[in-house]
Amino acid sequence: MSDDRLIVALDVPNALAGLNLAEQLGDAVSFYKIGLGMLTGGGLALANELKEEHGKRIFLDMKLFDIGATVENAVRGLAQYDLDFLTVHGDPYVVKAAKEGASGKDMKILAVTILTSLDRADLDGALIKPGEIRDLVQERAGNAFAAGADGIIASPQEAALIRALPEAQGKLIVTPGVRPAGAALGDQKRVATPAQAIKDGVDHMVVGRPIWQADDPRAAAEAILAEIRGA
Secondary structure, eight states: OOOTTEEEEOOSSSHHHHHHHHHHHGGGOOEEEEEGGGGGGTHHHHHHHHHHTTOOEEEEEEEEOSOHHHHHHHHHHHHTTOOSEEEEEOOHHHHHHHHHHTTTSOOEEEEEOSOTTOOHHHHHHTTOOSSOHHHHHHHHHHHHHHTTOSEEEOOGGGHHHHHTSGGGTTOEEEEOOBOOTTOOOTTOSSOBOHHHHHHTTOSEEEEOHHHHTSSSHHHHHHHHHHHHHHO
16 A cells, blocks of 8 residues: 655656656555646646546645736646645745635645755845844745645744644655665755655655666655654
């Protein structure tokens, strides 16, 4: 039986490649992430096919950010696809608008704190206020929860801090930046192993390249699932 704590990122060129990977993974994987890079390659069509024809759960990773009215309208349009998770930036007004757009639907709104590909030097370049990343992530998470977010996107290194927040009770923590021991980091800078992520309170972890770049994607996914279950 598949374990939906593992979300496989379909960060491949187009919907055909995504469907091919999903077919290779078969019943080992029940939850898929479709991101912005797939949007012009048939991402929404793939999301609908995996959901309706294959019974998979879908995480649409759009990281929406705009004025409130635009975010609300965009989320309302996406909510018609009966998706499971949707990401928006963690600014409180964005989260509030997204929750309005998702009203009446089961789709969970997840707020992005600070991307796992960023470090303090990146934040300085973006004129983000001084402070340790872990402290900024915890602060943004608390603000997003207060605005109504159903969950948070954060690196596994901040998961325990977020889980300790009183506002995090009953909320989801979803983390990219999870890498099995020995896997290449790629563009991720704040990472942890699957077992450590589970111990730190993560509900779902998103893994892409260590699975779809493997010679045997299903075996790679099953190895990660075994580590999750063993945690």
